Amino acid sequence: MNKISNFATAFKKTSKYIKKHQTTYSLNLVLVIVSVILNLVQPLIWANTIVSIFKSEFIEVYKYCAFMVGFYFLQALVNYVQSLLASHLSEEITFDLKSEMYHKLMGLPMKAFDDTPAGELISRLQYDPEAVADIVINKFTLLLVNILKFLTVIVIMFYLHIELTLVTLTLVPFSIGLFFFSGKLMRKQMMAISVLKDKFFSHIQESFTGIKTIKGLNIQEVRKLEFNNILNILKKKSITTRNYSALSQNISQFFMFCTQVAIILAGSLFVLKYKTLNIAFFLAFNNYSSQFTSSVMEIMGLNSSLQQMAVSIQRILHLQENFDLKEETSGDIHKILTGRVKFINVSFAYDIRTPVFKNINVEIYPNSMNVIIGPSGGGKTTFLNLLLRFYQPSSGLIEIDDINIDDLSVLTIGEGISIVAQDSFFFNDTILNNLLLVNADASLEDVYMICAQAHIHDFIITLPEGYSTVIGDGGSNLSGGQRQRLAVARALLKKSKILLFDEPTSSLDRESQQFINEIMLNLSREHTVIVITHNYSNLHNADHIFYINNGEIIESKEDEINLVNARYV
Ligand SMILES: Nc1ncnc2c1ncn2[C@@H]1O[C@H](COP(=O)(O)OP(=O)(O)O)[C@@H](O)[C@H]1O
Ligand SMILES: [Mg+2]
Structure with a gap:
């Protein structure tokens, strides 16, 4: 499966589960958007408060402060309800995925069970639906928030100063390149980790069901050694994946700092030399550009989750695709009467x-x-x-x-x-x-x-x-x-x-x-x-x-x- 069809299947597959909880999911998204807007408005209210302080309008300051208490309360309420909805949704989707997967597994032809160790099936049933549900609900929400933030901030920045915005945008191609490159590396590691987890579970499962044979043949030491081997490779792969993730995040953070330096350099030219930018707007621009870079960073951070989802979906689908389900589920109901x-x-x-x-x-x-x-x-x-x-x-x-x-x-x-x-x-x-x-x-x-x-x-x-x-x-x-x-x-x-x-x-x-x-x-x-x-x-x-x-x-x-x-x- 290539990258595009991988993600396409992942989306198609998960959209089916989301549809079932459409209302809750939409409400969840609305609340997320409200939360983003509340966040964007906040600095504006503070700015006005500070203006009032400068003008010594005490009554206005008190009013703003009272307003802020109400505002924060609203924000807390929105966030609380949204997180409730999100946990509800991710549990529901985990339930749906696991129940459907178990159902399908039970319907697989015997050949599938000859070829797949029980521990591997347990591992897939346990981890993959949970990973998919968490990503679909929580990580997608985060992704959406940041894409929204990214787009709104670009518009505001263009409105404030076009050339300076172009300087800021030089960050984007670097980040996109890094995103895909490290994504590819991570996905390979994650696939390997999932396979190792399957082995891990198979080993445990075999050890416990075969315990009499193991003790009878006195092969505990060999089994322990094998187990440690699996654990050891699992450990190394996990470290490598985390390493890729940390490396790509820090490289992109470095790009981000460089972009900020470039903005200050270019900004000072526009403010001091060409005088196309007022210092107050330059400060505002700086504020927005840091929001812009932080949203890019957040999106980069979600890369590993997206890769995990692609891997998990592929593993969920794989079992069903590799075996023909038709033969087991078809046929008429009929009572066997003669027994010929x-x-x-x-x-x-x-x-x-x-x-x-x-x-x-x-x-x-x-x-x-x-x-x-x-x-x-x-x-x-x-x-x-x-x-x-x-x-x-x-x-x-x-x-x-x-x-x-x-x-x-x-x-x-x-x-x-x-x-x-x-x-x-x-x-x-x-x-x-x-x-x-x-x-x-x-x-x-x-x-x-x-x-x-x-x-x-x-x-x-x-x-x-x-x-x-x-x-x-x-x-x-x-x-x-x-x-x-x-x-x-x-x-x-x-x-x-x-x-x-x-x-x-x-x-x-x-x-x-x-x-x-x-x-x-x-x-x-x-x-x-x-x-x-x-x-x-x-x-x-x-x-x-x-x-x-x-x-x-x-x-x-x-x-x-x-x-x-x-x-x-
Ligand atoms: N699940 C299986 N997968 C592959 N080969 C099998 C499987 N079950 C049995 N066999 C093979 O098929 C042949 C017939 O096995 P079986 O029907 O169990 O023999 P028996 O007459 O002793 O009951 C044997 O050679 C055996 O190794
Ligand atoms: Mg027999």
Whole structure:
């Protein structure tokens, strides 16, 4: 993205959010302008007061002083209301941006999450909307004030003395050049800093979720070293950026002082030699020219904020642009009724260099028990991922109830299919809430009954807090087998037509394995059940057995499988 389109997109993007709060924003701007005018009028009133003092008009002086008290009160009031409005606006816009961004992130295809570490997403969600909101409201207001001041003062200066104004304006090209040059340098640094912040968050996030592995492998020192490295580069980049900012501000301040010297030199010529300027007006001019230079300085100071905004907007947009959102959000609402599944000439690859499926054809019948077996890494989980529409096939089509799944809404698929994944995830909430999350209408009796079916109820009621026990981040307070059974209960509670089980009995003892097998078999009377398993005792229950290997899927008979299974048990 080049500089212009960068800013153009930034403005377009943010104007949408401002529009929503148009009245407040306009009122905010009006108050800012009033405040600027009050500031410009102030010296005039003081000047008149001083004139009265010189004329010894005491009553007038008292009147002016009383007037000034009222004037300052008004100014304080205006500034107070304006700052209230500004904080209100920036909080509102932060809210809008964050909420919309979260919403969009949740809708991104699975590929986006494969490619982007969670910490990076957290970092973007946290920092970028805040930066944009602050800049749009507070920094833009400041920019506007200074541009207004800059323009009015130029007009007044031209009115006072044209040649002297031209001398003052020599400052402008220098400042513009410096503005763009240092802006470019700063933006590069800021982009690098944002990327480093993403790494920083990813590192922290990984360290805490992977803490057991880190301690288990005793790699704390390596992790610490890596963390310090990130911090160190972050520190250096931040110092460099501040350095650029300070350098450009001080260089422009130096230009400003030089301009003032030039004004005094030229002014003294006009006053003393050419006599085209009266000394009183020269003093007034000097006052305005210093206001002019200070507004130029302020605008220069806002450069880093503008660059930050360009960077943040680019980062907010980037995630959405890089992934096609359409595929996830389209589709009709439809209730999955029969649960018939068809894969027609489906090919798929996570990475084009290593295809997972080559032209597979499968039909899975309603109310049947289907077992998928095959070597590890063969594509069994991927088969379920495609059915859940987590990924798009590179060719071919997948149908549920004879409808292309691309034409089904996310909601339809989400409601119609339940999965007990290989690694079940739970939220840091009570057992009951984790279960009700998938079916808020379920009664307590339903929950107890289903947990009993999944052979987890007896365990839950032995816990001191029973169903109100908080199960810890990701369900870490439970054993592998308990987690697995709870995941089965959760899937059953959802009452979907199609039920997927990805190695559901892998971490269970023999007795629980049998229970789960029975449950799955019972379910297959009214549901389409697809089970990935390494447990060959499942085979004789199956209506259909599929063998996935080498990019192919073949329907097999139990006895054929038993011949080859020794290799994979
Ligand atoms: N998210 C992913 N991104 C890239 N490659 C993946 C991803 N998930 C799985 N794979 C690869 O796809 C192949 C099939 O994986 P998977 O379906 O998980 O096998 P399994 O049969 O053991 O369940 C493997 O080679 C694996 O490395
Ligand atoms: Mg798998």
